[in-house]
Amino acid sequence: MKHSNGEAIDFRSEADLKEQVFKILNFYYPACIDHEKGGYINGFLDDGSINDTTTKHLVATNRYIYIFSIGAILGGPDWCLESARHGIHFLNEHHLDHENNGYFFELNGNEVENDSKMAYGHAFTLLASAIAYEAGIEEAKDVVDNVYDVLETHFWDQEHALYKDEWDAEWTSLSSYRGQNPNMHLCEAMLTAYEATDDQKYLDRAYTLADSVTQKLAGRSGGMVWENYTPDWQPDYEFNKNNTKAEFRPYGFVPGHQLEWSKLLMWLDRHRSEDWMLETSEDLFRKGWELGHDSEHGGILFALSPQKEVIDDDKNYWVMAEAISAASLLAAKTDNSFYWNIYDQLCQYSSEHLMDHEHGGWYKLLNRVNEPYSDVKTSPPKTDYHPVAAYYQSILAFS
Template identity: 40%
Template sequence: MTTTFPDFRAASTMTEHIAHTMRFYHPRCIDISGGFYHYFKDDGQVYDATTRHLVSSTRFIFDYAMAYRQFSDPLYLTMVKHGVTFLREVHRDTIHGGYAWQLSWENGKKRIIDDNNHCYGLAFVLLSYSHAVMAGLDEARAYIDETVALMEEKFWLPEFELYADQASADWTHLDNYRGQNANMHSCEAMLAAYQATGELKHLHRAEVIAKSIAQRQASQAGGMIWEHYDNAWQIDWKYNFEDKANLFRPWGFQPGHFTEWSKLLVLLDAETTNLQGDSTWILPTAERLFDIALDLAWDQERGGICYGFAPDHNICDGDKYFWVQAESIAAAACLAQRTGKKKYWDWYDKIWQYSWTHFVDHKYGAWYRILDQSNHKISDEKSPAGKTDYHTMGACYEVLNVLKLDKQDA
């Protein structure tokens, strides 16, 4: 266990950590028959070579696109194209326009496991196309427009100014469940689409989503963001109560989503001159969400941010998840730069030191996925479905952006 730390406010620390993390995945994640392998043990061994999940397929495109922009390795750009091709030719439903949530891919043949359409999945499809464009893959620009139009037609609920969550493969059935998580990542994706295209309509959609969740919906829970709602966008306090560790829809308040929203709100606040509505609420809300998350979920005894807390503010899931720490690092850096407040740099250092000690695999690379409340690993599965360390490397890229802004302000 490490007791010495690098300078977490140095750009070289961030770039070296990104490179170290990429070495865990690249090139072992590449399936030359199409797409990427998604399931890795701690030492990098592939333990499931056939199952493909839409979330991992899209996040690997983000990983390679960002790595290409940072390190200029042409093989990374080749892998962006490789990933986009798999999305278009394997995940995408050419008849109905959606994307298979989960499938099996073996010897160049696919078998659909779950053909439902998820707004959460489409958000990452949009994110991946946007980052592909920013990496130089011009043909993905048309895919941005196509995906936004699909989300608009099939999931957008104009009366609530939010997206629905899940539909059947042929779009004939829209599930009654409504969730904030798909909308949060749709906000993230719209910000990326705006960065990729410069089109203000994407920024304005991100703004509308953010206000709907962080203001209107949060008002139902005392200013905090609950995860689950019915089809009238009223809180469903009991949804998944018996499934607190559900991969995409866990019960309880999610402090990691509070800090993730905090990060997105700071990024939105930086665009105030291009926003449509009053923006005075954005930065105070970002601060408040971050402060609540760390106040209620930081483990004072063992360190780290716990996964979930109940409506009575007691911890309901004391496990520590990698993405919660990573998103909180990014949020702390963004808030520190935007507000100039020392307390956010203090949190930044504190969360990094905890993560460097307990989550970062200094031997093999990448971060462990889940630790128990005593900071012990719960399994040797480093990367099951959905985990490509998009959160951890993404946090480092956000920090690099913050360090650039600090240099400009100096």
């Protein structure tokens, strides 16, 4: 594991982890700041050249706000805070539906391309505004309050203690689809909002979501979290069948999401510790690792069938980042060499195959033998939020 200057990276060192955060930020900044239309540029090739100047994805806008806010929290240059504030302004001016409230999912320049109101997008709006507020952007608190109210009014399913998925722009037509993915990111967002505001309602909701998904939903699919559900929250094994590439609704048991829930349970445990959290976190981690780890070529495979057979053996950047984060939190909690060894192994793998030590940033998708599919480093909504978040959580865990 080497720095671009040839020196070894110590992934257990706070200084080296911070340096990796800023290597990512320096890949995107200043080229990602769109001074013409506002917001951010969403598409980059490996060398940093721009390949998409018009797409403005709600999730990408929020993930940029997130990574620049983390840069500010970690003591980065003034442009970190300025860049995050730039995104909050664009969120309020262009993603926000000034007539019906809620946030549009995708823009083309400043024009609405996809006016759907998605729980997934609103999860990242809460995450981004909360971390921006923690970083010192006072006006982000209004976004936190507004998006929480939107989620409570339109998405919250009181009967099942989970969030519904998708509305039309006017809040008149609700999709029958239900998914774990937005609920997972809403748990993350609620934890972030709690840490930023100290408001107990966010911690309570994070707890409820963790229980609903990792206990109730996982209990309906053999102890692992399935992705897609019917309106009454039964596993839907036919929806998007074999389409593991659906960005927000992939088919299968996704090992990366077992590991991501493992991380969230240990994050929740920092604030409200109960025995079931560590037990479930370790269980999901071991299942995600044992079923997903590629012992021949390294890394973690993407998706499994209902029978737990591999149906997608690609290596996705975010899976490795979330696995690193989960391993770091479990290692810090338990000091078990099993987790330390996996943390080191995944950092080594990511350094060798996913991290671009020349230009910065992480490659998006590799095949099983660790070859990239294209020279597109970032397409909407990537922004490398996952590795930045993983480094930040590891810094907190190790300190």
